[in-house]
Amino acid sequence: MNIRLLTAAAFALIFAAVSADSLCAAEGRLAYVEGNVILEKTGGIQKPAEIGENVSAGDTLYTASDSRADLELLSGSTVIIGADSVFNVGEIADSEAETRKKGFFRVLLGSVSFKFRNLTQEPEIGTPLTVCSVRGTDFTVYTAPDGTSMTVVSDGLVEVTSGRAAALLSAGQGVKAVVGLGLGEPFEAKKGHIRYEDFVDEALTRMDEDPSLVLISLIDQMKEYVEQGEFFVESYRINREKVIAVREQVNSVFEDQGKEAGEKMRQMEYLPLQERGLDLALTSRYYILSAFMMRRYTFSSLYIHIRCNYLQNPNDPIWSEFSTTYQKFLDIYDNRLIPLLEEEDL
């Protein structure tokens, strides 16, 4: 079956199963906008962001230099998006939630500070390399152009995971996840002593030292996301076949054995399969979008930096190696990731 049709079917199912109210509910409202801030709705249409505007799942906020946006969440918590940043509002599966999903914020570039008020309702926060489980109230997440991330906690606890490694940070601590090196050791990070510019300079230096190594590490990470996406799309397809088969059985039981027996089978067998389908659809979408956003923000930032470094020396062997590897990445993207995307993602 065509993967794109399958993905579309998955989301049609989600839309049918989840109430309109929960889908339309805004994740938050823009409480403050300064400078050039752009809001991109699902489908890629960009417009200048305005104070009071709702921001919901699927939306992305971009801030230019000398710009900032404050997002007030429904829980009363605040998200402050710093200059030169990209912040995406998404969702992931959560079997314990009434709607079977919860918020997932992505810090794709720049710096975003979180001041959480209600920890039971708060979303998880992801960067290209890490996921933060929030147990704290006040922390900042930084993402450099090479995807390297840094989390700094001012108050409470935050658990940062990258691959199989994890670090529990308390107030005054920070941790970096460097592309190709994974999660480092927690370090002392005093509030006001962290400079995003220095963090970016470190990332650019790493890119310059061995561009192909950084690129290969990013390709490995993206392939992991793509493989997970493919796995969950296939799992969804298999589950969907079961849903259809069980639905026919339920209809037969209704006809042959009566309403009570049919309803029992629907509750016991059909609905759990349908709920699993929703989880699988959301999880596949999470991995697919994680790979896609890496492509859009991290790979592009790396390409810009290295391409411009060698613009005057297109025959330099470092550029030749990088550009050959980059073409391999583009082939993976075109042949494995694009078929998993929705047309509106592009």
Add this chain to the structure above:
Amino acid sequence: MNEPFVGYNGDVKNAVFIVAVLLAATSCTSLSDAKIAEAAAGVSDDLNTGDVDALTGSSGTPFLFETEILPAPAQLRALWEALAASGYDFGPKGEITVLNPDKNTWERFSSSREVEVWFQKHAPADAALAVVPTDEGRIVLVVDRNKKSPTPIRGLKVEQE
């Protein structure tokens, strides 16, 4: 018997009038090839002199840079900064050519499906391609012909020989 013919004449006159009005309206809102070439020369000049603010102010997102689509203003500014710092001479070394994109123009930038989609969804409706000769090849710019566009520069590719 002659009425339809009279009507036809009337329709032709109306059509000619409408076309004339549209042409006049288009010429009022659309940049000429000469103006596009002027804008492209301005980009070359800004790149050579490192005027990143001018480049950032005249370009819009999502911006197409070769194989890359840049949705974020931060990425676009980083691009202009990196290009301006590259030391490359962006010309113009000769006459700037202005072309109208066709259905295959996307292939000049990349063979990726996403660039084809960019030309369908995000390229200006009335776009022009400005080809600026340089010492080592050329740069190709995607420029919005719409006079009212505050950010007419929408794409760039460096073609090296």
